Amino acid sequence: MSDLTTVPLATARLALRSVELDDVPTLVELANDLEVARRLSRLPHPYGEADAVRFVTEISRQGAHWKVVERDASMVGIVGLNPPNSGTAELGYWYGRRFWGRGFATEAGRRVVAYALEESGLEALVSGYFADNEASGHVLRKVGFVEQRRSPRRCEALDRDLPHVEMLLIRDGR
Numbered sequence: 001m002s003d004l005t006t007v008p009l010a011t012a013r014l015a016l017r018s019v020e021l022d023d024v025p026t027l028v029e030l031a032n033d034l035e036v037a038r039r040l041s042r043l044p045h046p047y048g049e050a051d052a053v054r055f056v057t058e059i060s061r062q063g064a065h066w067k068v069v070e071r072d073a074s075m076v077g078i079v080g081l082n083p084p085n086s087g088t089a090e091l092g093y094w095y096g097r098r099f100w101g102r103g104f105a106t107e108a109g110r111r112v113v114a115y116a117l118e119e120s121g122l123e124a125l126v127s128g129y130f131a132d133n134e135a136s137g138h139v140l141r142k143v144g145f146v147e148q149r150r151s152p153r154r155c156e157a158l159d160r161d162l163p164h165v166e167m168l169l170i171r172d173g174r
């Protein structure tokens with residue numbers, strides 16, 4: 001049995017908390033960027049206030065989704081576990097472009113993976129990245145994922161199928 005909720009989490013540099021309607025302006029500012037959206041399968045582009053409100057009130061309430069906040073500073077991105085199915089959830093994340101390259105995705109990813117597999121009782125996590133997004137592939141490998149298979153996946157922002165790498169992390173296989 002898994003019990004997946006958006007409990008507050010912390011790392012050395014980051015606080016992970018649930019998103020609220022107050023976060024809508026920052027979500028729009030960070031997510032309305034084609035360089036972010038083209039690397040994700042389901043982030044609309046352009047990304048407006050209605051998209052952010054829907055994320056806060058609907059999407060983020062399914063599974064567990066955290067805003068990633070640099071301690072004593074502002075939101076840098078989002079990390080989430082999409083609703084579990086038979087003991088498995090899908091890890092997804094994005095960070096505002098000006099916050100890339102500082103190790104935040106790896107640091108928050110490690111904490112969420114530990115929460116999912118050691119604290120919430122999930123058996124496995126799936127994730128994936130578009131094949132040209134080597135930074136994300138690197139993050140996933142660093143937190144323990146291994147490649148499963150490659151097959152095209154829809155990119156909503158670009159409205160076309162792109163080469164995609166499916167990744168898997170099994171609790172007892174780490």
Ligand SMILES: CC(C)(COP(=O)(O)OP(=O)(O)OC[C@H]1O[C@@H](n2cnc3c(N)ncnc32)[C@H](O)[C@@H]1OP(=O)(O)O)[C@@H](O)C(=O)NCCC(=O)NCCS
Nearest residue numbers: 036039094095100101102103104105106129134135136138
């Ligand atoms: C992908 C993304 C999450 C990475 O976030 P980040 O905080 O910059 O990631 P980190 O700094 O923790 O780690 C990135 C790693 O990839 C490496 N990297 C960066 N660009 C790379 C490239 N072009 N090729 C190979 N490795 C690369 C970095 O050196 C770093 O590895 P290191 O710590 O061993 O040096 C961020 O760029 C992002 O939000 N992109 C848009 C949305 C997205 O891609 N989400 C994931 C969808 S699968």
